[in-house]
Amino acid sequence: MESPFKPDILKGKVALLTGGGSGIGFEIATQFGKHGASVAIMGRRKQVLDSAVSTLQSQGIRVIGLEGDVRKKEDAMRVIESTIKHFGRLDILVNAAAGNFLVNAEDLSPNGFRTVMDIDSVGTFTMCHEALKYLKKGGPGRGPSSGGTILNISATLHYTASWYQIHVSAAKAAVDSITRSLALEWGTDYDIRVNGIAPGPIGDTAGMSKLAPEEIGKKREEYMPLYKLGEKWDIAMAAVYLASDAGKYINGTTLIVDGGLWLSRPRHIPKEAVKQLSRVVERRSRDAPAGLPTSKL
Ligand code: COA
Numbered sequence: 001m002e003s004p005f006k007p008d009i010l011k012g013k014v015a016l017l018t019g020g021g022s023g024i025g026f027e028i029a030t031q032f033g034k035h036g037a038s039v040a041i042m043g044r045r046k047q048v049l050d051s052a053v054s055t056l057q058s059q060g061i062r063v064i065g066l067e068g069d070v071r072k073k074e075d076a077m078r079v080i081e082s083t084i085k086h087f088g089r090l091d092i093l094v095n096a097a098a099g100n101f102l103v104n105a106e107d108l109s110p111n112g113f114r115t116v117m118d119i120d121s122v123g124t125f126t127m128c129h130e131a132l133k134y135l136k137k138g139g140p141g142r143g144p145s146s147g148g149t150i151l152n153i154s155a156t157l158h159y160t161a162s163w164y165q166i167h168v169s170a171a172k173a174a175v176d177s178i179t180r181s182l183a184l185e186w187g188t189d190y191d192i193r194v195n196g197i198a199p200g201p202i203g204d205t206a207g208m209s210k211l212a213p214e215e216i217g218k219k220r221e222e223y224m225p226l227y228k229l230g231e232k233w234d235i236a237m238a239a240v241y242l243a244s245d246a247g248k249y250i251n252g253t254t255l256i257v258d259g260g261l262w263l264s265r266p267r268h269i270p271k272e273a274v275k276q277l278s279r280v281v282e283r284r285s286r287d288a289p290a291g292l293p294t295s296k297l
Contacts, residue, residue, distance in 0.1 A: 001233050003031065009244045011036030014087040016080065018042045018070050018097035018127055021052040023205045024153060025096030027232035028239045033061030035240055037092070040083040042066045062087075070097045070123030076130045089141030090134040092243045095124040095175075096153045100207055102164040113167045120171035124152055125178055128194075136190035147191035149243055152179050153235075154198040154254050156262040165211075172198075176254050183252030193251045195242045200258020203229035228259060 015032045019025035020041025029039045033056055041056075041063065043049045049065035056063040064086050068075035083090055099119040103112065128150055133139050135148035142148065154176055158169040176196060183194040201208055208229070238257045241247050256262065269277065 003034065003237065005035060005240055007034065008036045009240065013037040013091040014083065014089050015092035015094060016040045016042065016083045016090055017094040020096065021045065021048040021065065024199060024202060024232050024235050025094065026052055027236045028094055028096065030056060031236035031240055033059065033063065038062040038087050040064050040066055040087065042068050042079045044069050070127055071118045073126055076126045080130050080134065084134060084141060090131060091148045093127060093131045093135065094151045094239065095127055097123055098153065100168050100210060102211055104164060105166045108167060116167040117171045121174035121178065124175050128182060135192050149193040150182065151239055151242055152196040154196045156198045156200060156256060156258055159262055179254055180252050187251045195250055195252065196254030197235055197238050198254050198256045199235045200230050200261040202232055202235060205232065230257065230259060
C-alpha cells in the first residue's frame with residue numbers, strides 16, 4: 001500500500017531499530033527508509049539481518065545491520081556506538097525486539113518469565129539508557145534545537161488479562177510504564193519524546209503464528225465483530241506518524257493500533273432483542289412497589 005505521508009517526512013533522520021531484521025520491526029525500518037531516514041537494524045541472527053539489509057538496500061535505503069542481543073548491555077553500547085560511527089547521529093530509537101510463547105502460568109518456570117522480562121522490559125530500558133546521550137538536545141551529532149524520539153513496541157494484553165501470557169503481559173505493562181516515566185523525565189530535561197505503539201494481532205508475523213494459529217483466528221471472528229488482522233503496514237504508518245514532526249506534541253502515549261479489538265466483547269443479548277427487553281424492564285420497575293427487586297415481579 002502507498003503511504004499517505006510525504007516521502008521526505010523523515011529526511012536526514014537516523015533510526016536504530018532493535019528487532020529490525022524481521023516482522024513489525026523490519027516493516028518499520030522499511031517505511032522509515034522509504035520516508036527518507038537512514039536505518040540501523042539490530043538483531044541476534046546474522047542470516048536474518050543480512051537478508052534484511054540486502055532487501056532494504058535493493059529499495060535504495062541506507063542501512064546497516066548490527067548483531068546484538070538487547071539483554072546484553074555491552075551489545076547495546078556497541079550497536080549504538082556503531083550507529084553513530086556509521087551515520088554520525090541518532091534521532092529515533094525503536095524498541096521492537098520481543099520474546100514470546102504461549103504457556104500456562106503453572107508450567108512457566110521463573111527463568112522463562114525472567115527471559116521475556118529481560119528482552120522486553122529490561123532490554124527496552126537498557127537501549128534507552130545507552131542511547132540517551134545521543135538523543136538528548138545538544139547531544140553529539142545533533143544541534144541544540146531539539147531532542148530525538150523513542151518508540152516502544154508494546155501490546156494490549158495487559159489492559160485486561162490474557163490467557164497463557166502472564167510473562168508477556170507483565171513485560172509489556174512494564175514497557176508502558178517505562179514509556180510514561182521516560183516521557184516525563186526525558187521530555188522535561190532533554191526534549192526527547194517517548195511514545196509506544198500497542199499492535200493488535202498482525203498478520204504474517206512470528207507473534208501471530210506462535211500465539212494464534214489460523215484455526216483460533218477463525219473461531220474468534222465468529223463472536224468478535226471487530227476481529228480482523230492488521231497489517232505490518234498499519235503499525236509502520238503509526239510509527240512514521242509518531243516519529244515525524246507530525247507527532248511533535250505527542251509524548252508519553254501508547255497508541256493502540258488494533259482496529260478496536262481490545263474493546264470487543266461477545267454480545268450477551270442479540271441486537272434485535274435489546275430495545276424490547278429494555279422497555280419491558282423499565283415498565284416493570286416503574287410499576288413495581290418501592291424496594292421490591294424487579295426480578296421478583
Ligand atoms: N514454554 C515454556 N517455557 C519456555 C518456552 C515455552 N514455549 N520457551 C522457552 N521457555 C523457557 C525455557 O524453558 C527457559 O526456562 P528454564 O531455563 O527454566 O527451562 C527459558 O524460557 C529461556 O529459554 P531459552 O530457550 O534459553 O531462551 P532463548 O533466549 O533462547 O529464547 C525466547 C528466548 C524463549 C523468548 C524465544 O522464544 C525467542 O527468542 N523469541 C524471539 C522471537 C519472538 O518470539 N518473536 C515474537 C514476538 S511477539
